[in-house]
Amino acid sequence: MRVVIGEDSTLFREGLASLLTDRGLDVAAKAGDAPSLESAVETTPCDVVIIDVRMPPDHTDDGARAAKRIRSRHPRLGILLLSQHIETLHSVDLVAGGRFGYLLKDRVLDVDDFLDALHRVARGGTALDPEVVSRLISGRHPADPLARLTPRELEVLSLMAEGLTNGAIARRLWLTARTVETHVASILPKLGLAGAGEDEHRRVLAVLAYLRARALDTPTGP
16 A cells, blocks of 8 residues: 655654554655645555645645645545544545545554554545544534434444444444444435435445534534
């Protein structure tokens, strides 16, 4: 797997590059600001790009905005955002196309989980940090379009948003795979997705509906 890294902290960037190289991945390019990152992606074939949300030149959400531009030009490229903060404004749009992940930087310390997320994104899946999902769950109100879901269905949907398969959700919640399938089958029509096409596509649409509903009442920041 070929990886491009966009991170302005030299220490974190080089440490991440060393970690990936030690695990057999090819770090094809590194960049310390958003414009350099976009140039690197244009000139360097890669499978996934790791991007810090907050980067120069503005040190706000430059990385997230660069990710959206990269996605528009390279829809098949995996994108994994890293941040110390939770930002949903741009990630809601990015997750719609799959091949997207959003992890808090502390998650990199769990090397196996981080690499699993990176591979999942490169294969076309999603990988959202549980803390991001937890933040999005908070603040529900009666007008919430997800209010029709039961607590267990919302829990299953939140794990779908993390990118887990039905089998992985079953293991996380100590349920049978058949029970999870039943919950998913109930969630989709409640979100108006009963006839939305293939199962994988409907799962992505369900996650997108979930994130959009949460983004409506969640403060944003880089």
